[in-house]
Amino acid sequence: MNTYTEKFNNSIQNTLFEKLPPQEQNFIREKAFLLHFTHQELKQIIDIARDLGMWNEKSLAEIFPEHTQKKVVFTRLKQAYEALRNTPNSYKNFTPKNIATEQKYTFKTQSKEGFGLGLCPVASEKTRCCNLLTLDAVESCGFDCSYCSIQSFYKQNTITFDSGFAQKLKNLNLDKNKTYHIGTGQSSDSLMWGNREGILDALFLFAKENPNVLLEFKTKSDNIKYFMENAVPSNILCTWSLNTPTIIENEEHLAASLEKRIHAARNLADKGVKVGFHFHPIVEYENYLDEYQEVYEKLLLKFNPQEVVLVSFGTLTFIKPVIKKLRDREFRSKITQMPFEDASGKSSYPHATKVEMFKHAYESFAPWHKSVFFYLCMEEHGMWKDAFGYQYWTNNDFEHAMLHAYCKKMGMDYLM
Numbered sequence: 001m002n003t004y005t006e007k008f009n010n011s012i013q014n015t016l017f018e019k020l021p022p023q024e025q026n027f028i029r030e031k032a033f034l035l036h037f038t039h040q041e042l043k044q045i046i047d048i049a050r051d052l053g054m055w056n057e058k059s060l061a062e063i064f065p066e067h068t069q070k071k072v073v074f075t076r077l078k079q080a081y082e083a084l085r086n087t088p089n090s091y092k093n094f095t096p097k098n099i100a101t102e103q104k105y106t107f108k109t110q111s112k113e114g115f116g117l118g119l120c121p122v123a124s125e126k127t128r129c130c131n132l133l134t135l136d137a138v139e140s141c142g143f144d145c146s147y148c149s150i151q152s153f154y155k156q157n158t159i160t161f162d163s164g165f166a167q168k169l170k171n172l173n174l175d176k177n178k179t180y181h182i183g184t185g186q187s188s189d190s191l192m193w194g195n196r197e198g199i200l201d202a203l204f205l206f207a208k209e210n211p212n213v214l215l216e217f218k219t220k221s222d223n224i225k226y227f228m229e230n231a232v233p234s235n236i237l238c239t240w241s242l243n244t245p246t247i248i249e250n251e252e253h254l255a256a257s258l259e260k261r262i263h264a265a266r267n268l269a270d271k272g273v274k275v276g277f278h279f280h281p282i283v284e285y286e287n288y289l290d291e292y293q294e295v296y297e298k299l300l301l302k303f304n305p306q307e308v309v310l311v312s313f314g315t316l317t318f319i320k321p322v323i324k325k326l327r328d329r330e331f332r333s334k335i336t337q338m339p340f341e342d343a344s345g346k347s348s349y350p351h352a353t354k355v356e357m358f359k360h361a362y363e364s365f366a367p368w369h370k371s372v373f374f375y376l377c378m379e380e381h382g383m384w385k386d387a388f389g390y391q392y393w394t395n396n397d398f399e400h401a402m403l404h405a406y407c408k409k410m411g412m413d414y415l416m
């Protein structure tokens with residue numbers, strides 16, 4: 001076996017080469033034997049081919065430069081790839097592929113070590129953070145949002161309930177003289193499972209017995225049956241993650257439609273439950289600002305600011321394991337087809353793009369600025385000034401301002 005054959009076969013180990021369509025494998029093999037790519041170059045070419053397939057863009061062969069010198073070929077290939085990555089996406093000719101159309105899971109109930117209450121898993125001192133505490137009532141989510149990092153933490157399609165959850169919640173010994181902001185909805189969707197395994201019974205009882213806890217249920221579901229059928233403690237807040245229909249249809253698979261989410265929020269607000277809205281991630285694509293504007297205006301029309309506690313904005317930030325997981329999946333998504341810039345160790349949009357989207361979002365809600373709490377989630381300190389015109393100097397200042405506003409709107413005493 002000649003040396004390059006051996007080198008080639010070793011280089012494609014632990015890459016996604018075998019997952020490429022046969023004609024693409026043959027194309028890469030032919031070019032590799034012609035130009036003798038190194039292991040690193042081959043890995044990058046294979047990832048480029050995977051991305052182009054996932055983005056539903058031209059194939060590797062279509063953008064592959066014709067030249068005899070490897071260095072020139074590799075440089076021009078990367079330029080062509082970056083050009084596709086940096087062009088604002090269009091979902092016009094995009095057809096999702098291998099997208100689950102129905103929810104299929106295995107449910108597991110087992111006694112779990114420890115108790116899933118802790119600081120928000122994505123909080124950091126590098127970003128201006130609200131010190132949210134997150135409570136993992138359920139592990140893994142039944143929706144399949146392409147950008148979500150949960151997919152890299154849990155085995156998808158296995159939904160795990162903690163058989164000791166209710167008891168652990170009951171035994172939780174919190175300081176009665178302090179206000180806690182606790183959110184469920186980080187490790188799974190807060191409402192989609194309803195009261196399965198008695199999780200809502202336990203959480204409602206917890207809220208009742210701990211009036212100093214502001215308990216936030218975050219969701220992309222319209223499953224509000226339990227909330228409509230039971231008295232909802234006044235320290236419970238329900239918040240919906242919203243997006244444009246374009247992103248919901250193409251990237252938030254199995255989750256409720258925009259209309260269903262807004263309708264569910266409207267029903268709970270009619271029942272006197274305080275609501276809130278998260279636009280996270282705001283995604284840049286062709287004509288995105290106008291499409292988001294339509295959603296913002298819908299909320300301004302359908303809700304009275306006295307019913308709404310918060311509106312938050314955030315955008316895509318990727319950690320390497322999620323990008324690896326996405327490349328490994330056999331589906332189509334345009335979610336990583338974006339210009340990447342470092343954002344506190346993660347990959348996100350360039351600063352200017354984020355200022356554009358956040359400024360537009362905040363200004364679109366001008367009528368609510370004095371009566372609803374607005375915040376940026378997981379953004380660098382300076383982004384606040386650039387997008388909102390003001391900023392908090394510490395995470396504690398941010399948390400303080402948030403809880404003060406939330407408690408006032410919820411009719412709760414703010415205990416510091």
Ligand code: SF4
Binds near residue numbers: 121128130131132
């Ligand atoms: S700002 Fe966002 S990331 Fe930071 S702690 Fe709050 S919820 Fe978590």
